Amino acid sequence: MIHQLHSRADQLGSLALHLFSEIHRIFQMTTSMMSVGLRMSWLSKPAVTNIVFRQIYFTGVQGLPWVILVALGVGVLAVYNIVDFAKSIQDMSLIGRLISSLLVNEVAPLIVTILLLSRSGVAMVTELGTMHVRGEDLTLRSMGISVQEYLLWPRLMAFTLCGLILTFVFVFVSIWLGGLLVSLSYEINFIDFLIEVRRGTSFNEILMLILKGSLYPMLSAIMLLNRGCRVGREPNLIPVHATQGVLGALMLILMSDAIIAIIQGLS
Amino acid sequence: MNSILFWHELHLGHTLIPSSQVKHGEFVRLVMNYPCQYAFMQHMFSPCDESSANSWCMWLQTGADRHMSGSREFSMSVGSMIRHRGLIANLSLRENLLLPFLYHEDQQRLEQATDELTNVAGILGITTALDEKAGERTTFTHALISLGRCLLIKPAIIVAQEVHIGMPPEHLEQFKDISMHALQRLGSGLLYLTASPDEGSGLNYARTLTVASNKQSMQSGKGE
Numbered sequence: 001m002i003h004q005l006h007s008r009a010d011q012l013g014s015l016a017l018h019l020f021s022e023i024h025r026i027f028q029m030t031t032s033m034m035s036v037g038l039r040m041s042w043l044s045k046p047a048v049t050n051i052v053f054r055q056i057y058f059t060g061v062q063g064l065p066w067v068i069l070v071a072l073g074v075g076v077l078a079v080y081n082i083v084d085f086a087k088s089i090q091d092m093s094l095i096g097r098l099i100s101s102l103l104v105n106e107v108a109p110l111i112v113t114i115l116l117l118s119r120s121g122v123a124m125v126t127e128l129g130t131m132h133v134r135g136e137d138l139t140l141r142s143m144g145i146s147v148q149e150y151l152l153w154p155r156l157m158a159f160t161l162c163g164l165i166l167t168f169v170f171v172f173v174s175i176w177l178g179g180l181l182v183s184l185s186y187e188i189n190f191i192d193f194l195i196e197v198r199r200g201t202s203f204n205e206i207l208m209l210i211l212k213g214s215l216y217p218m219l220s221a222i223m224l225l226n227r228g229c230r231v232g233r234e235p236n237l238i239p240v241h242a243t244q245g246v247l248g249a250l251m252l253i254l255m256s257d258a259i260i261a262i263i264q265g266l267s
Numbered sequence: 268m269n270s271i272l273f274w275h276e277l278h279l280g281h282t283l284i285p286s287s288q289v290k291h292g293e294f295v296r297l298v299m300n301y302p303c304q305y306a307f308m309q310h311m312f313s314p315c316d317e318s319s320a321n322s323w324c325m326w327l328q329t330g331a332d333r334h335m336s337g338s339r340e341f342s343m344s345v346g347s348m349i350r351h352r353g354l355i356a357n358l359s360l361r362e363n364l365l366l367p368f369l370y371h372e373d374q375q376r377l378e379q380a381t382d383e384l385t386n387v388a389g390i391l392g393i394t395t396a397l398d399e400k401a402g403e404r405t406t407f408t409h410a411l412i413s414l415g416r417c418l419l420i421k422p423a424i425i426v427a428q429e430v431h432i433g434m435p436p437e438h439l440e441q442f443k444d445i446s447m448h449a450l451q452r453l454g455s456g457l458l459y460l461t462a463s464p465d466e467g468s469g470l471n472y473a474r475t476l477t478v479a480s481n482k483q484s485m486q487s488g489k490g491e
Contacts, residue, residue, distance in 0.1 A: 143366060
């Protein structure tokens with residue numbers, strides 16, 4: 001019995017130590033990335049700006065049609081159900097409030113981050129992992145190139161920036177196109193619908209959209225970059241780290257969403 | 268101006284790499300196993316903290332200037348040729364050759380390197396392939412690109428591993444010819460990392476340092 005307890009305590013202790021060392025590692029990686037990124041010296045380095053443009057193109061531009069397509073589907077479903085519900089209880093003022101608190105504040109940042117994770121997230125871990133397997137990190141260091149500045153910062157910045165922009169695109173497409181399509185087949189005027197949406201949206205909700213729209217992609221990118229850098233020299237570990245990275249990022253954004261909701265509830 | 272590459276004694280587990288130096292134009296051979304070679308290079312390319320007493324350091328002395336490892340000046344004065352580590356796969360061969368210049372914010376050297384690129388590509392025999400994406404390439408191409416980068420940087424010292432290992436005979440001969448010509452043209456010093464004293468590179472070494480794994484190292488006066 002005592003032996004079993006000791007063994008459980010050992011397991012718990014090693015798990016806690018592992019967790020703390022992982023958090024410490026992620027924290028160190030994030031601070032080193034931020035320090036080279038916010039110094040802004042990368043702006044004058046064509047090698048780095050080239051990677052930034054490529055990442056923005058891959059994450060933002062190539063991901064745009066998917067975001068528009070999903071936003072259209074989600075927008076039509078959300079607007080149709082919300083308008084239907086508001087009409088059934090004969091309170092049209094609910095349209096704006098529900099669209100603002102559900103679609104704008106909760107669904108848009110989450111869906112955009114999930115889309116980014118499934119499209120660019122896996123690619124990010126795989127690309128970084130392959131570079132480590134090939135020993136390209138040593139090649140870069142041999143030329144005096146900072147791995148943080150050349151490999152990690154452009155990906156973090158592109159993921160965060162594109163995440164924020166795509167979140168706004170998602171919101172506009174889902175409200176405008178969703179509202180337009182529903183107004184064609186339903187008993188609601190499109191202008192009245194937009195007026196209700198405007199009435200139900202406050203400045204704080206826009207700020208919350210900016211916070212969530214940038215925080216979730218940033219946290220996801222940090223988790224993915226950490227996983228990509230941990231592949232080492234084992235090519236068969238790339239899919240393992242890609243899966244763990246995406247799942248870890250999903251858990252992280254759901255936890256962050258819950259924490260933000262609790263803080264909002266308390267204030 | 269003559270430059271000298273210095274490094275401190277380095278302890279790698281039970282292995283001791285002695286402190287030594289390589290002068291401009293001098294060829295020095297360092298014989299040790301592959302794990303030690305990679306560990307040595309990992310240390311060599313990491314930033315050196317001069318303020319810490321325990322920190323291992325490698326530096327390039329050029330007149331009164333001392334360029335510590337990891338610094339921009341060090342990277343642009345010490346070339347490297349690592350076995351099968353010459354390329355970044357998602358860049359073109361042109362970008363691979365110009366990468367240090369595109370990163371290190373030196374417009375004048377970037378323009379100079381861009382001008383010399385056609386000539387260097389001609390020496391290497393890759394003129395028509397310059398805009399191809401690197402992707403997966405042979406050991407020969409990795410070695411050629413590393414050498415091409417050295418030709419563009421014109422380093423005071425080159426640190427080279429046995430980049431020719433694994434090349435088919437026809438490529439091996441071709442690479443030997445190109446690299447001998449390049450070394451003569453550059454006149455740089457060479458620190459050659461090899462696992463065996465019978466590596467057959469055909470170079471004439473001034474010194475050979477042999478690293479044993481029991482904390483004893485030997486030094487011989489003449490290389491070959």
